[in-house]
Amino acid sequence: MRTTALLFSLSISFGSLAQLQPIAADVYRWKDLKIEKEQTRERRQVLEGSARDLDLLEIHTSALEPGKSPHPPHTHDDVEELVIVKEGNLRVTIKGQSKILGPGSVALAIPGEEHGFENGGNTRVTYYIIKYRSKLPMNIDRGKQAGGSFMIDRSELTVKTTDKGSRINYFERPTSMAQRFEMHVTTLNAGMNSHPPHTHRAEEIVLLISGSGKIQIGEQHKDASVGDLIFLGSEVLHAFTNTGQEPCSYFAFQWN
Structure with a gap:
């Protein structure tokens, strides 16, 4: 009976894993x-x-x-x-x-x-x-x-001024799960965009920590504000614009 129960439990666990659906590129x-x-x-x-x-x-x-x-x-x-x-x-x-x-x-x-x-x-x-x-x-x-x-600790990092605002580099390194994992914070001044719409193989997450803006995801343009998390799938066209009156900051990280 114990063997049967264990096999049943394992089948449920592996079944749940197999049922995980691809995450949609979107604003959460x-x-x-x-x-x-x-x-x-x-x-x-x-x-x-x-x-x-x-x-x-x-x-x-x-x-x-x-x-x-x-x-x-x-x-x-x-x-x-x-x-x-x-x-x-x-x-x-x-x-x-x-x-x-x-x-x-x-x-x-x-x-x-x-x-x-x-x-x-x-x-x-x-x-x-x-x-x-x-x-x-x-x-x-x-x-x-x-x-x-x-x-x-965020307070120990160096802020580098850019022509659009500023950038803080957190890390870029291999991990146990990724050959490369890179993370930084970008600050955009009012009205500035991150870069022209582009794609890349690496998946990416953008997390708004101050201000507000508009993210292009494919052919759609969606508003985003503090606390919102944006998932960008591999090869998804994207770009971010600060549409507010104050600087806007966000984490951006990707892996492969």
Whole structure:
């Protein structure tokens, strides 16, 4: 009976994985995300599905009151986890090392390395969790040789002025799940566009952190504002324009 139950459980798990649908290139709006109240946090599910290079991409947000944690420290065997702090101060602990990260800071935990989160401030903290698994076999050695898990405090990064606004480079490196993973923040002055409409093989996520704008996705043009997440599939035509009266900032990251 135990063997039968185990096989049934495995069939359900693999069946669920096989049913993941490709994620649509679109704007996933903060105001439309449903709030799920749990014992220690408020959770918003943003998206879940597959992509060209990923058999799993799942994104949600958590909001914690001071002193609260979403769950005990844990590890993942087969997914990487990227964290982006939206507001407040998040204490991130990876392999026993802790750091309090403020708005715009990020952390990445590779498979097999224990990590945990706690509100490290006196006000509510809200952060994005991005979990992903590559279609190609993960390469733990590659991830460790590139530096393994890490935490980046936004306040410690250099802002570089550009002819359109500014740019902050976060990282560009291999990980256990990607041969190349690149992440930066772009700030566009009012009326400026990121670049002419273009395509590239790498999938990309854009996350608005201030201001507002309009994103071209294929032949459509859609509004986006703070907290909105934009998923751009491989070879999807896209461009972003600041349509507001103030500077607009957003994370942009892609992998292959």
